[in-house]
Amino acid sequence: ITTSLVTDNQKMRKNRLNPLQLSSSSDDKSSEFTVRLGLPPLGILFEEIQPGLQKGVIVVGLVPGGKGEQCQAIKVGDVLKSTSAMKFVSRSTTFDLVEVDCTVLDFDSIVSAIGSNDPKFKCDSVTLSFMRSEDSSDGNSETS
Known part of the structure; x- marks a missing residue:
């Protein structure tokens, strides 16, 4: 994960002030938005976009009543x-809140990054940014 981390504390602080931002991208076929949720579990079911490759994850379901659905x-x-x-x-006891680019990571690395948001580091929430295409569903998928 260390090689993929992007430190931009000012950007993260801005996102914390505005928990939901919707903005259209230049092609008007997709949009990006940011949410701030409490600490895990988030109730969001992710799946690798391309299994076995570091291409990121996609939302495949939301747990009923979970933080992801509630937002x-x-x-x-x-x-x-x-x-x-x-x-x-x-070799230090210091840590920084950073933004991690999930589009270049595998499932396990992404889950680890999300899970690193922990109250023992004076962290009380997780900030997630998503990209939405026209194909995104309004409903929840079935979970097994």
């Missing part, structure tokens, strides 16, 4: 663009 912004088909995460400084 009313996330839909099946949304692609996770980035997440907040804690970055540890090597």
Whole structure:
């Protein structure tokens, strides 16, 4: 994960002030938005976009009553663009809140990044940015 971390604390602070941002991209066929949720579990079911490759994850379901569903912004088909995460400084006890680009990571790395948001690091929420295409669903998919 360390090589893919992008430190931009000012951007993360801006996202914390505005929990939901919707904006159209230049092609008007997709949009991006950011949500701030409580700490995991989030109730969002992710699946790798291309299994076995570091291409990111897509939302395949929302747990009824979970934080993801309750925010009313996330839909099946949304692609996770980035997440907040804690970055540890090597050979130190310091850490920074950073934004991680999820489009270049595998499932396990993304789940680890999301899970690093922990109250022991004075963190009380997770900030997630998503990309939505016209194909995103309004409904929840069935879970097994």
